[in-house]
Amino acid sequence: MQYERPGTLQDASRLLVETQGTAFILAGGTDLLVRSKSDDFEADLVVDIKSVDGLEDVRETAAGFTIGAAVSCAELGAHAELKAAWPGVVEAANLIGSAQIQSRCTIAGNLCNASPAADSVPALVAAGARAVVTGPDGTRTIPVEDVPVAPGETSLGKAEIIAAIELDKRPPRSGDAYLRFIPRTEMDIAVVGAGVNLTLDEAGTVKSARVALGAVAPTVVLVDEAADAIVGTKLEDAALEKLAELCSAACRPIDDKRGTVDFRKKVAGVLARRAARIAYDRAGGA
Amino acid sequence: MSGIAVSTTINGDEVEYLCQAEETLLDVLRDRLGLTGAKEGCGTGDCGACSVILDGRLVCSCLVLGAEAQGARVETIEGMAQGDTLHPLQTKFLEHAALQCGVCTPGFLMAAKALLDANPDPTEEEIRFGLAGNLCRCTGYDKIVRAVQDAAREMNGG
Amino acid sequence: MSFDATYHDQIYKSVGTRPVRPDGVDKVTGRARYGADFNMPGQLVGRILRSPHAHARIVSIDTARAEALKGVKAVVTAADLPDLSDGDQSHYDLLDNCMARTKAFYDGHAVAAVAAIDAQTARKALKLIEVDYEVLPHVVDVDEAVQPSAPVLHDTIFTGGVEPKPTTPSNVAARAEFGHGDVDAGFEDADFIVERSFKTEQTHQGYIEPHACVASVNPDGTAELWVCTQGHFVYRQKCAELLGMDVSKLRVTSSEIGGGFGGKTHVWMEPVALALSRKAGRPVKLVMSRDEVFRASGPTSATSVDVKIGARQDGRITAASAELRYSCGPYADIWAELGAMTSFACYDLENVNTVGYEVLVNRPKTAAYRAPSAPMAAFAVESAIDELAQKLGIDPVAFRIKNAAREGTRSSYGPVYGPIGIGPTLEAAQTHAHMQAPLGPNQGRGMACGFWFNFGGQTCTDLNVNSDGTVTLAVGTVDVGGARASLSLVAAEELGIPYETVKTVVADTATLGYNDMTDGSRGTFSSSMATISSARNAIEVMRNRAALMWDISIEDVVWEDGQAKAIGSTHDNLAPLSIKEIAEASGKTGGPIAGHSEMVADGAGVSFATHICDVEVDPETGGTKILRYTVIQDAGKAVHPDYVEGQYQGGAAQGIGWALNEEYVYGQDGRLQNPGFLDYRIPVCSDLPMIDTQILEIPNPNHPYGVRGVGETSIVPPLAAIANAVSNAVGVRMTHIPMSPPRILAALDAQPTA
């Protein structure tokens, strides 16, 4: 195995283009190094992008936020402006693993690992986040939900690298939230995750909303019909029940070591309802 | 296969080593540098027994490549005491019997140090969540939490 | 001089205090050396190839390509180990578990091993070993394995303990029955009967330190083994027996041990490490990965238990019965028998009957896990007891007190009890503030009792008085959680000297006589007894030396407060001689001063505990939070109360994990789905509250200080205490452990809506 630590995206991309063997991008490494412990794992090249120029910080722009691919989730949690604007995204990112994992893991890595249970992804999808993808053919910006295509698989080309995640500037009266269910209080993979992002009008009625679920299908599920069910409401009980019902119905989960189909369906609705309530409060809804 | 040459700082000392690309920082510390205080309990970042502080941040050294330590500052349990003076956390762990088998202790001490460095006066809940990445199977955590509380009190002059 | 082990009440100076442990500084500075922290010159890296199949015949193993790989120094299969087919069955099984001879019996069963110059080479070599398997049907579930249609693991096993002997082989290795009276008549006499079936899933001890050893076999056949173990003398014995070595040629040193809880009482890979070293002619280090620990060490049994208890309206139990099926892995053992013995041990019963069935399944060999087999039986029994109390409309604590065993009660496993602590722990629970604390919505309180036998066993210690009057105590029981501090306290107490002047070490097998393992809660109980004996022998020597120094008769010398005093009116001018003065003169008065002891430390005394637990259950997710937890247990005498509390808290925490989340999950293919700490969910710090403890001290009459074992009993009540709490919180009786959120939610959903 070869280890490289390029200084530019171009060099990183070139290393990936030129390799004949199996290559992996290393940012936080909290997924890649775990996989590497398996006797079945083979890698010829690891490209560490932590020294790549421009990937190491969070930039606030007129349009919103650009989060470099090498920014650790712990650093996200310490970014006051980002946290104020997108508390749901940040809390989702901060749920990934322990303090030790937080020091290393990144949301771009969480996205590229393409686990159906990734914690930050439903929150990012609900937030309408975009991935800035750089490769030999230039740079393209795609919705975050277009990155994972199946468990462990992404839409990225061989030499493409996510350079950053972009989040919009917040309109007034907006809030987001992410909740997950785990059996313990820490250190687990989400059995179900739910992200809700919404904006209210001046009367406190939901003007727009996005609802995304994790760990209930092969990839993150954006539940438009559930979002529609709360638009135009003030999250009255009936609206929340409808939201929960539609979220449960949108699930296509499996039975596995972490949970059952029935459990995931039911809890997806419960969490979406609770997350919506938190997002609504954060948006200033009464 | 030639090794990767790494220059780093460990517990304040400049250290140079050669390692293979596959080797983790934990492998390097234990097998190449003889610093066996960090333990491998799982190899997958789930138990925290290999915790070290890398550039001021707590990490599982089993999830860091040895090559990544180039130019970094690494703190391990072996550097926690200053000469023959134990760190207050070490003293309080002893006084409170916060260890039974002791194999998780170096990781807990590093995690507790990182926690108190960032938050000198944590609540019980903050301590419990701050240490959630470190598994202990002997103590039920009770005496560990009390030791950290007491150390924080002492370090804050109280 | 014969040793008097009977209890004598006394005022203690050292025992009962809480000093810092002698091995503490090593452990907080990272200097303590555990299994994997030791290296030898020229050492190779060992790795084991494991079966990916739950059940498969090994048709052939071709190691040629692995052996040809550059850097590979030895490859070992069962063919390189002694064939014990015609010998003792338990030895055959033990070695077969270390390296499969004819069949792989579980996912993870070792089939071959390599020793190579480094980890990468060893990993490559494993991939070059070609094993031809004939995959066989498998069974992992304990209830499925007893069905006549189940695949049979061994066609040579016919259920034992059954007359007439069965004619067809079966996965039920043995049946064992206990009890007395007439349960049928007792149930006839009952006004209320509770009858229920319970299941518990398989759990692992979850020690943080994986198994690790370094083996070095010399060309002359002598060998050294550095290993993390609960009993290095036992490992020496077993390795020597399995490999056909002289015991004297194998020197075993126990490393610091990073947790065992019963899991490090058997050899798992140590004979393989020795075989690799012998073949390679170099030292070999063999360390299990966490994945290997889960797949191929010794978890506890999965169980299925049917319980029936009847009581009269007045609250007296009239009869109790249980049928218990315990999984053993692929080899016959006595786990169900222990479950059958312990089930009703807390109670005074006229009519009781328990039957245990040892069930073979395609899972790893079951090993002891802290009070082995008792927690599962207690879960079933204490759940049923709680339900019966509810039916009777009696407070669950009062109901238990009314039926509790006491001195003179014939236990459900046979013998009559001496003085015991079940009643006092229950009475302490009844008056504990925890019992009166208010509960909120979705919260529930549960309590339960637990029993464990405890035992003593073979023990040997050496106490050396150094030339400056300090003391070195060498013991042979591995220190799993602070025993060196406790034993130093005991030596200090007996000698009348300060704790700080005693240093206790764990000696290796070449420097001390045989000691049984640290299991059965025996470490402090038995080694403290031997330490007291050693100290008394050393005092005898020192009285002699003092007599010589004074030139008086030994009858005129007594030992008090760490010094020799001359008694009698003719000697009242003689100033006492301190241990230091006697030690300093020892070169002239007869040489080194030491006290030795070898004994069978019997009379451990049974142990009881009562736990109280409050939980809150989220009715929408089934998530359970432990709000408050209290442990009340009899310690006999708490030598070092910190470590007694630590045992109580640790056992409770393990029980909490078992009750709520820990379980082995097998796929349809018979492979373990969760061999790691990510999905085998042991409690993390944020999962638990502080765990309150109350130590009761009801002296054990068979120990000079009244000490009882304390290590194991604390894991017995939690499963039931938490199940009772959850059942009370949600209004549904929980019968399947762990009570994971999906199981709780499913139980709630299965309830008819009111």
Next chain:
Amino acid sequence: MVEVTLWGSLAALVDGQKQIEVDAKDIRELFRKLAERYPALRGPIENDIAVSVDGVIYRDSWSKELPEDAEIFLMRRLVGG
């Protein structure tokens, strides 16, 4: 003469008897006489048996004396964690 109770699986080895009278003053003598009378017990006595005397379990103590009126049980040797 002491009365010894056999528990669990052991009774099957002595024709289903649960109680046996043996003239023995200590555990050594008890084991010797039981093994003479019931050869099937020889193996278990060697490896698997402990003796409970008035509720206290003795695993390895041959010299333990057996008072006439003592409650004596042969039990399985226990294992622990």
